[in-house]
Amino acid sequence: MVILAWRMLRQRPMSAVATFVALWFGVAVITACGVLLESGIRYHGTPERYAASSVLVATTDLRVISGQGDNRDVQRLPLPDRGRIDAGLTTQLAGLPGVRTAVADVATPTQVLPAQGTDAEDAQVHPWSAAVLAPFTLRAGVAPAADGQIVLDATTAQRLGAHPGSSVRLILGSGVHTFTVSGIAAPSGHPPADPTVFLTDAQARAVSGHPSTVDVIGLIGQPGVPAATLAKAADGIVPDAPRDAEGTFPRVFSGADRGLVETPDVAEARELATALPSVFGGCTILIAALVIAGTVGLSVQQRHRDIALLRAIGATPRQMRRMVVRESAVLAVLAAATGVWGGFAGVWWLRDQFVHRGITPASFTVHISWIPPVVAAAVGLIISIGAAWVASLRASRIHPTEALVESSVERRRGGWLRIPLGLAGLGGGVVLAITASRLRGDDAASVALSVVATLVTAVWLLAPWLNRLTAAIAGVGMRAMGVTGRLAAANSAASARRLAPVLTSLVLAIGFGGSMMFMQTSIKHTAAQQSHAGLRADYVVVPSGSGLPSGVAAALRQVPGVTAADGVVHSSVLDRKDGGTQYSAQTPSDLVDLGVTSGRLADLHGNTIAIDNLTADSENVHVGSSMHVWFADGTPTELRVVATYTRGLGFAATTLPADVLAPHTAGLDSSVLLRATPAARAGVERLLGQVAPGAEVLSRADYQVALDKDVAQGAWANQMVVSVLLVYVAIAAVNTLAMAAMGRRRELATLRLSGTTRKQILRMVRIEQGLLLGVGLIIGGAIAAATLMPLVKATTGTSTPYIPPIGWASVIGGTVLLALGATVLPVRRLLRQDPVGAIGIRE
């Protein structure tokens, strides 16, 4: 039977190839998702700065409890900024048995640059006492002994050409300061990814802006004391968070987990690497299931006569079912065995792109174990065998006498279960779409995938009837198009069931492609529009690295021609009411018109907040209500809403007074907005050379271009995965179309023998395809709209999605090209064959 199945596969290479390609791609993407997920879970960064410290205490995440009773869920959300620890804890930890020393570390973002010039580079300031945690040891010079002395790491020293005695400058929150190099140090292991500079302990604490708290406490054990013992002892002093407590709590890290403490990037990378696959893995499985059910079903349909013959000469229905299932199993095993390698290659490529684009640190590595490929292969097998099993039920229902009849007319039978299921799917899709319109951002995006999936499944179930209906309606017009039109109308009506998978794959491509692509364009467009409409500044000063010293705005106000200069801090706040949803936050400026709809921004004093309308809606707050949030460093607070505004997407979802927000950030301004005459620009640039070397002045237009680029970069990972899925649905559609076309050999031969010319056949095929495409575009478009409109409303506030002309062109043009190419080319090939030969042997 396996031999028979294999031979029959070889006889119909097109259908085998179609199923194989769809399976291969599915297995590859699922493998890639799995490997990425596992790599994310296992990613801890590498302890470099803290390599010598076996146990660390730090606050890196926010404990959030959502739900109640059985639904109660405790989550640890990575904090946007590092949380703080009371410095007093250091002494307590140092007193533990087995601890040789406990060292408090404070990391402050800065930029290092030479005494002359603007060549600034991001770096971190640490106290010299924390050098032992790596350990950094002096290679030249001496340790910093007084304010104004600095130790550089060897790499930075080389870049700056500095040696003991030279001067370097640091850009700190308080401004640009000059230091004298007292020594040069290097770690015994790998140097940390970020350049490191050391000041005296006192000065390092002072520049951090939070002298009474520390970031990390590192423990170094006495010789022979294992890390586990130290960690256990530390646990006694740093207790677990109480069961019902939310907020930030210091935790003890040891072993590989220490990498998580080194930079917040690690947690962000983990978040990304685990979130991406969870959203898109399910979607891939669904596409694979739909497509493979289609191709396997088609391949059974096309072998109708072969199967009837086998039944007549003595194959039992069970044998036919087994043949179909085994055939798919053979394909699935081949596809799985090769597809996983495609997945591995994909993840490696993705990892390089992530690192190259700065989305993850360079220490992010691909971790391959046996689990993801085995799971992906199993999913591929299950999908393929499941689809084959369903198709085999049809195969075993084929009656042996059907081998004896002259023609194989499509029989209308069974499948009445499809109508109630299809209608249920339709209803479910609509309900999901309504649900999506009540969600925000990422949540809404993941629900959007389910909306598309449910609606496409409904179309798949209802496709035979949809095809019949449209054939009946369009038939009237087609019959007016002469003999080829009549033929096309008759074919479309007669092959409603055969074309069902073809329609499904077209709808999938259009519905999925349309909603995913235009979701992104709509958000980008609205953000750009709001930013254009709201930005009143003539120039924007942007830093070359992490930020601008807070005094820059005040200094720039003194430049002749500058009439206003506002420093803007960007950070985020996390909602304490509902699972820690993160919102962007900024400080207000007169040079930004946020489009206030209620309240007044002028009331932003003390513990107050202004909030954009969409956030206000989803938080269910209005002017006068209070909001409970965490700052980016995990400090809880209660704020009173004083205003609501419209342009949240173009600027930030929330606006807080500078004196409320800034203490919970690194103390740097993200940008400075200027109102100034063009003549003032030169003066501004000259002054920036002193107060913020490396910073750039952008005109309003240039700034907005740069902003768009940032947005695009930020969305790269999402867009990447969406394009992979788009390629997948396109491949699937091409497969199904080409397969359906190749199955028409006998029918086309009959037409040619009865005098239809090549030209007429091609015209007929094009008319049929045009009808199918039209229906696919309408239904797919409707699905895209049903998904997009609530989503776009939820994220931008307007219910009209923005679809750029090139977007229309690429979706419609792409579908038309794919559909015609995948049909007309195989038909042309069929037409080159001798019709007499083609009619004889195969269906």
Next chain:
Amino acid sequence: MQAIIEQDRPETTAAAGDLAVAVQAVRKSYGRGNSTVQALAGVDVSFARRTFTAVMGQSGSGKSTLLHCAAGLDRPTDGHVWIGDTELGTLSESDLTRLRRTRVGFVFQAFNLVPALNVRENVLLPSRLARRSVDKHWLNEVLRRVGLDDRLRHRPAQLSGGQQQRVAIARALATRPEVIFCDEPTGALDSQTAAGVLDLLRESVDHDGQTVVMVTHDPVAASYADRVVFLADGAVVRDVPAPGVNAIAEMLVHLGRPANPSNAGRPSW
């Protein structure tokens, strides 16, 4: 009408044990309600072992339906069918299939062969489906007789129509079935190729004691048979032992007149 058939029935009809196939009071209708079509309206006919019978009739006379019912490809709405001493009505679909692959051979008008398999594999297919070993000696004999022993590795697409029908006959003979059913086996062939195929069928009856039941509308093909059964409107109207080609053609022409059920069966010469 019943009386006429009794009268025409050949004397050779013997005890039940000597019948390969017996069909008793078989009715077959398609569709429901007003659109019901009665394809067989109560047919009684039996086929003795080691005989070659042709079943003739106009299109729509029910001859193909009779063949399907007699061969266990289709179930009658009413009535009984025996192959040997097995009553088909009591068999499940799977048992029916098993019976077909071991005790019945088929030759259809076209599309007889699985295109993916070569000649030898096609011939072996029923045995393989039944997981039974094949008598190598007999297999070679059958392949030699149909004259395809040098084309065993060819695919059906590489063979002519006549050769394909020969492969189908070889497949039918290979399992030594109790009866071989042929549905217009020469319908798609020219007369010379057809003669070769019919000779093979005749030979299998004469040499190997096979039983062959063949549906055809070609008087020349029917003349190879020992007996010709005529059907009209779903009923047997004539049953004649080995008439010549001309007599068959004559009878066929008269059957073709607008149906008048009361005298449809009366000899008209």
